[in-house]
Structure formats: structure tokens, C-alpha cells
Amino acid sequence: MKNLHNALLLKRLYQLKELGYKYTSEEPFKENEQNTLELPNSLLALKQQAQNCHLCSLSKNRNHIVFGEGNEQADLMFIGDAPLEIEDNTGKIFLGRGGEMLTAMIEKVIGISRQKVYLTNLLKCHPLVNKAVHEPEYHTCKAYLFKEIELVKPKIIVTLGEQAYHYLTNDTTKLTNIRGTVMVKDNHSIIPTYHPNFLLKNPSLKKDVFEDLKRVKGLLR
Ligand code: SF4
Numbered sequence: 204m205k206n207l208h209n210a211l212l213l214k215r216l217y218q219l220k221e222l223g224y225k226y227t228s229e230e231p232f233k234e235n236e237q238n239t240l241e242l243p244n245s246l247l248a249l250k251q252q253a254q255n256c257h258l259c260s261l262s263k264n265r266n267h268i269v270f271g272e273g274n275e276q277a278d279l280m281f282i283g284d285a286p287l288e289i290e291d292n293t294g295k296i297f298l299g300r301g302g303e304m305l306t307a308m309i310e311k312v313i314g315i316s317r318q319k320v321y322l323t324n325l326l327k328c329h330p331l332v333n334k335a336v337h338e339p340e341y342h343t344c345k346a347y348l349f350k351e352i353e354l355v356k357p358k359i360i361v362t363l364g365e366q367a368y369h370y371l372t373n374d375t376t377k378l379t380n381i382r383g384t385v386m387v388k389d390n391h392s393i394i395p396t397y398h399p400n401f402l403l404k405n406p407s408l409k410k411d412v413f414e415d416l417k418r419v420k421g422l423l424r
Contacts (some may be wrong), residue, residue, distance in 0.1 A: 242350045246275055249354070253327050253347055259340040261328035267294030271323030271351050278423060279313070279320045280357035282348065283306070283398060284366040285336065291329030296322050301400035305363075308399070312416040313423070321355050323348060325367050341370045355422075358392050360420050361415070364398035383415045385422070392422055 243249050250270040269286035270293070281297075289298045297305050306317045317369060326344045330336045348371070352360070362368040365378040372388065374381070378395060386393050396415040397408055 242346060244354065245319075246271070246351065246354055248351055249347060256327070256347075259328075259343045261326065261330055261340055261344075264331055265328040266291050267326060268295050268327050269294055269329065270327055270347075271321055271355075272296055273317070273321040274319050275355060277319065277355055278320040278358045279315075279419065280352065280355060280360045281309075281320060281322050281363060282360060282367045282371060283322075283324045283363045285324055285326040286329040286385070287331060287334070287400070291366065296324065297399075299400075300403055301398070304399040304402060308412065308416055312413055313420045313424075319384040321351075321357065323351055327371055330394065341366065345370050357391055359419055360393045361419060362393060362395045364401060367392075381413060383418065394419060396423075 220230070243252060250268070253270055254268045256268070267290075269290045283297065286296065287299060287301075290296055296302075305322075309315060309317050309320060325341060325348055326336065327347055328344075330340075348398050362371055368378060368381070369375055372386075372393065378397070383396065385392065394415055396412050397405075399412075402409050402412060
């Protein structure tokens, strides 16, 4: 196990070198007492680990990690794709007009406060505008998302946008064809719908999201 650890550590240092880092003082993944490589078992520790994460190139330009927030025992979790610049500047999730729209929908359509749900993203670092995010970055970061799901244990997950749905389920069906469908995976129901930032540019689709969230409300009863 020690050899495995050393090999992974070496690989990580090469990755950091390729990204232009001269050194790092923190290990992205820490060993537990059994000397295995695992993510921590509390949301606070997981967030702290993400704050020191340099596992992909998105770490180079971030100002803040944008980690999930809300009710840590929520029955309902929303998963978006990636933080916006405004969120990168503050470290807070779902800000701006899209965030306001999501909050209003949660409160007015589902009938619960934003504080009662858990909100997170597939990526914890803000990608630069006009710079494509590649598959390895999504795949690397989704380890944090999967751990959040494991710790919060939501009954219902609403994915916002195509990337969140695709990387959560490995299903590449187009969002327009799958939106609003309820599927059961592990111990939760997953409902894909449009991202609020997409609705800002396509307001005629709001009615579809209202229908999806009414379905969520029915499942929560
Ligand atoms: S996007 Fe995720 S994997 Fe990449 S550096 Fe940020 S926290 Fe780490």
C-alpha cells in the first residue's frame, strides 16, 4: 500500500508540475488510519480538502472553491454544472439572476425555503469564460460530488443542465429528450431539468421547469 501511495503521490506531483506549480504544501487526497486513499467523511473536511485541491487545471485560475451549501440532511439536492465568475469571487453558490430564479422556484413551486435543500455543482472551480472544460476535469471533480451525495443522502436529486445529468448518470441522452423523467439510481430519484442560467436566455422553457419541480414536490410528500 505504501508503494501505491508513493506512486500516486509522484503522479500527482508530475501533474502539478505540468500545470506550472513549483510545489504544493497540501496533499489533495489524504491517507486514513488504514493507509488507504479516501475522501473525508464530513462535509466540512471535504470542503477543506477541495479548498486545497490542485488535481486539475481549473485550480490555476480560481479565486475561491465554490462548494455545496445548505441543509446537510436535505431530502432534496440540486446539482448545477460549474460556478460563475460572481460565485468564484465570493465562494458562494447560485448567486446572480440565475441563483435568484432558482431560489424563487424552490420557494414558490416546491414550497420550501432554499435553506432546506442542499445546492452544489459538478465542478467546484470556476472555468474561465470561453475556455472549454474537458472530460478529465469533470471526471476528476465528480469524486467530490459523489462524496457529497454519499454524506447528505438526498432522496431526490435535481440535475440542472446537461453536464450535471450526464456526469452523474453516465447517460448521454440529450437533455431535451430526458428532461422531467424520474429515474431511480442507488437510493435516490434523479430528475433532470434545465439550468436557471439557461432559462435566462430561453424564458419560454420556464414552464417546463415548473412542471418538473411540481413533480419534485409530489415526490417529496
Ligand atoms: S475543479 Fe475540482 S478537481 Fe479541479 S481543482 Fe477544482 S476542486 Fe480540484
